[in-house]
Amino acid sequence: MAEIVLHEEASFDIEAIYRFSEGRFGAAVADDYHDGLLDAVLKLGSFPELGREIAGSAPPVRALSFRSHAIYYRFDGMTVTVVRVLHHAMNATAWLES
Numbered sequence: 001m002a003e004i005v006l007h008e009e010a011s012f013d014i015e016a017i018y019r020f021s022e023g024r025f026g027a028a029v030a031d032d033y034h035d036g037l038l039d040a041v042l043k044l045g046s047f048p049e050l051g052r053e054i055a056g057s058a059p060p061v062r063a064l065s066f067r068s069h070a071i072y073y074r075f076d077g078m079t080v081t082v083v084r085v086l087h088h089a090m091n092a093t094a095w096l097e098s
Contacts (some may be wrong), residue, residue, distance in 0.1 A: 051064035
């Protein structure tokens with residue numbers, strides 16, 4: 001099983017998603033979405049190559065879709081590093097390069 005590390009920006013993304021969801025849809029929906037998102041992140045520990053590889057990214061980045069968001073991560077053979085969690089409508093290339 002691979003170790004999972006959340007980059008600081010990914011942690012911020014997850015917190016922001018929760019706050020937005022809670023304000024827009026209520027605590028119960030936000031809790032459900034947050035739990036599912038964290039379950040998807042944890043699943044990467046067992047299946048680190050589950051996400052699709054993003055063409056042309058260096059170092060290689062993978063993306064796992066979860067409902068309205070994508071979990072962007074790197075896998076070095078031992079560690080899954082979640083770098084961002086972005087809404088599908090966002091320009092991921094710009095966010096990943098910044």
